[in-house]
Amino acid sequence: xxxxxxxxxxxxxxxxxxxxxxxxxxxxxxxxxxxxxxxxxxxxxxxxxxxxxxxxxxxxxxxxxxxxxxxxxxxxxxxxxxxxxxxxxxxxxxxxxxxxxxxxxxxxxxxxxxxx
Numbered sequence: 001x002x003x004x005x006x007x008x009x010x011x012x013x014x015x016x017x018x019x020x021x022x023x024x025x026x027x028x029x030x031x032x033x034x035x036x037x038x039x040x041x042x043x044x045x046x047x048x049x050x051x052x053x054x055x056x057x058x059x060x061x062x063x064x065x066x067x068x069x070x071x072x073x074x075x076x077x078x079x080x081x082x083x084x085x086x087x088x089x090x091x092x093x094x095x096x097x098x099x100x101x102x103x104x105x106x107x108x109x110x111x112x113x114x115x116x
Contacts, residue, residue: 017044018053025057034081035061059094062087 021042028038035058044050061080065071073091077084
């Protein structure tokens with residue numbers, strides 16, 4: 001198995017590339033591109049990393065536009081030109097991620113370790 005393209009990069013550099021990719025997608029969508037068109041602007045060769053960036057970008061937009069700004073998911077789906085099911089699935093995954101992070105934080109703060 002070959003190393004991912006970002007293996008060996010300083011963490012700050014990998015973070016910069018990740019954050020720039022998210023910003024590029026958000027900016028393109030704000031300018032009227034579909035999510036898929038905006039995703040095409042991300043030039044990351046590693047397929048797994050690109051998939052992660054695209055998934056996270058979608059989750060960020062759901063958090064900012066749906067949860068924070070109050071836009072309903074069907075309207076956001078139209079804006080992004082994505083099927084509603086894609087947004088619903090991403091929202092469920094995002095909420096599961098938040099739940100898992102909260103459980104881990106609780107375990108750390110309470111001194112618990114291992115599996116429950």
